[in-house]
Structure formats: structure tokens, C-alpha cells
Amino acid sequence: MVTSIAAMRALKAEGVTLAAADFVAGHSLGEYSALCAAGALSLADTARLLRIRGDAMQAAVPVGEGAMAALLGLDLAAAEAVAAEAAEGDVCEAANDNDPAQVVVSGHRAAVERAVGIAKEKGAKRALMLPVSAPFHSALMQPAAEAMEAALADVAMAAPQVPLIANVTAAPVTDPAEIRRLLVAQVTGRVRWRESVETMAGRGVGAFWEIGAGKALSGMIRRIAKEAETRAVGTPEDVAAAAESLG
CATH class of the missing domain: 3.40.366.10 (Malonyl-Coenzyme A Acyl Carrier Protein, domain 2)
Incomplete structure (x- = not known):
């Protein structure tokens, strides 16, 4: 700012x-x-x-319980599908729709970690955890x-x-x-x-x-x-x- x-x-x-x-x-x-x-x-x-x-x-969230990850090479619809599959009762949502091939997901750490693995299986060019302190832009x-x-x-x-x-x-x-x-x-x-x-x-x-x-x-x-x-x-x-x- x-x-x-x-x-x-x-x-x-x-x-x-x-x-x-x-x-x-x-x-x-x-x-x-x-x-x-x-x-x-x-x-x-x-x-x-x-x-x-x-x-x-x-x-809002205890340290270590939330996370975010960048999914590269997937569009919003594909990233939303990954997040939904990864949630398994936890929160995992598309938080930032940055550009046609970069979407950030956010939520409970375990769910976001699952999303990284699923995204790679679904053909993401890269999927990586982000060094952030909280699961921003999520429920x-x-x-x-x-x-x-x-x-x-x-x-x-x-x-x-x-x-x-x-x-x-x-x-x-x-x-x-x-x-x-x-x-x-x-x-x-x-x-x-x-x-x-x-x-x-x-x-x-x-x-x-x-x-x-x-x-x-x-x-x-x-x-x-x-x-x-x-x-x-x-x-x-x-x-x-x-x-x-x-x-």
C-alpha cells in the first residue's frame, strides 16, 4: 500500500x-x-x-491449520473441480482467479495439500503450496x-x-x-x-x-x-x- x-x-x-x-x-x-x-x-x-x-x-484461523496453493495450467472450472474433490468435508475453495491458467485455492491445510496432489494428477503444469500465514479469501x-x-x-x-x-x-x-x-x-x-x-x-x-x-x-x-x-x-x-x- x-x-x-x-x-x-x-x-x-x-x-x-x-x-x-x-x-x-x-x-x-x-x-x-x-x-x-x-x-x-x-x-x-x-x-x-x-x-x-x-x-x-x-x-481467524490458528497458525498451521490453514493454507493456500497455486495451481498453474488449470482454468477456473478445473481448479474448482480439484478443490471440490480435495475438500472431503474440509474447506477448500478457489480463492484467487488470477488469469486463464493460474488459480489459487485456500482452506484447511490438509485439504489444500490434497488439492496439490489432485491438480498434478489432473494435468496441472505446477501445483505448489504458498508461503502464506492464513487461508485468505475462504470461508x-x-x-x-x-x-x-x-x-x-x-x-x-x-x-x-x-x-x-x-x-x-x-x-x-x-x-x-x-x-x-x-x-x-x-x-x-x-x-x-x-x-x-x-x-x-x-x-x-x-x-x-x-x-x-x-x-x-x-x-x-x-x-x-x-x-x-x-x-x-x-x-x-x-x-x-x-x-x-x-x-
Whole structure:
């Protein structure tokens, strides 16, 4: 979040604002950064909400009982089938639909470990456990969702300057009350990133800027919207080049 907001402020200092953007979006906790950048949340409230969210997610499931795994080379339908077979009465769900061949599953550790084995049997190119501290975006996060509902009720939220493409619906939203509801749903719900990019591309977006550290989302976007231009903006040099690209 810190890098994203710092980069946005640096872009603004160079005369680049959201006025030229059609939408904002963020992956998982990045949704809060997107809302802050779009003026829906203050920086202080964004930081406070993310602290509450992080603490609540860690407290929701005892350490070691939950896990997540990346299934590469399987689409969403195949990953959902793997998760359903692996569950065996436990929680195992498709948590992140990242791109056409990358889905992350989340839930009880034993079930997720079974999913890794089943995915390999079903032809996944790779299936690997992820080094995460909790089973994010799964039903096991319900206590955290309840904590976030209370926290979000106490913050001021404005309509974003441009529509947010919400993680859990992959659709545009501007109403603050609806955004609050969707942020709560996001704690236990799937991050529909592939569909979110498809929504934006389908509405004429041809250039995507990833504001923040790393280039992971840019790679996903290129695999989803193959004709789109992507640009990662996370360093002072990136900011200068991005501003120059707009003339």
C-alpha cells in the first residue's frame, strides 16, 4: 500500500491524475490502495483498515491449520473441480482467479495439500503450496469478515473519482454503501481478477498501469488481455517515464 500511494502522489506531482482513467482496481488488499488513490478513503483510514484486516485475518484461523496453493495450467472450472474433490468435508475453495491458467485455492491445510496432489494428477503444469500465514479469501475467514464489517461502518467513505472494479463482482461500483458491503464480502470471497480485467478490456480499456511494487499484476493482465498495453510504475524512474508517455 505504501509504495502504491507514494507512486500515485509522485505521478500527481508530475501532472498525472485519475482524470484520464476509466477505472481503478486492486488485487485483494490492493483494493484498499485503489480506493485511497481514487479519493474514496483517506490515507489514515486506509492504513487503519488494513491493520485491522491483517490482524483479524491472522486471528481467524490458528497458525498451521490453514493454507493456500497455486495451481498453474488449470482454468477456473478445473481448479474448482480439484478443490471440490480435495475438500472431503474440509474447506477448500478457489480463492484467487488470477488469469486463464493460474488459480489459487485456500482452506484447511490438509485439504489444500490434497488439492496439490489432485491438480498434478489432473494435468496441472505446477501445483505448489504458498508461503502464506492464513487461508485468505475462504470461508475460514468469516470471523475476519465480521471484524471488517464493524471497522468499515466507522470510517468515512466518499464515492471514488472513477468507478472501482470490485474483486468479488468483477463489476464497476461507485456507491460507498455498496463498496463497504463488497469489501466485507471480499474477506471470504474470491478475487475475480481475470474477470475484472476482462470487464475493463471489454469496456474499451487498452492500457493498464500497475501502480506499486512489482510487476505480478502486469504479467497476469498480459495473459488475460493479450492486446493491452501494460506499464508498471513503482520507482521514481517509472514515474518519470509514465508521465513522459502522456506528453
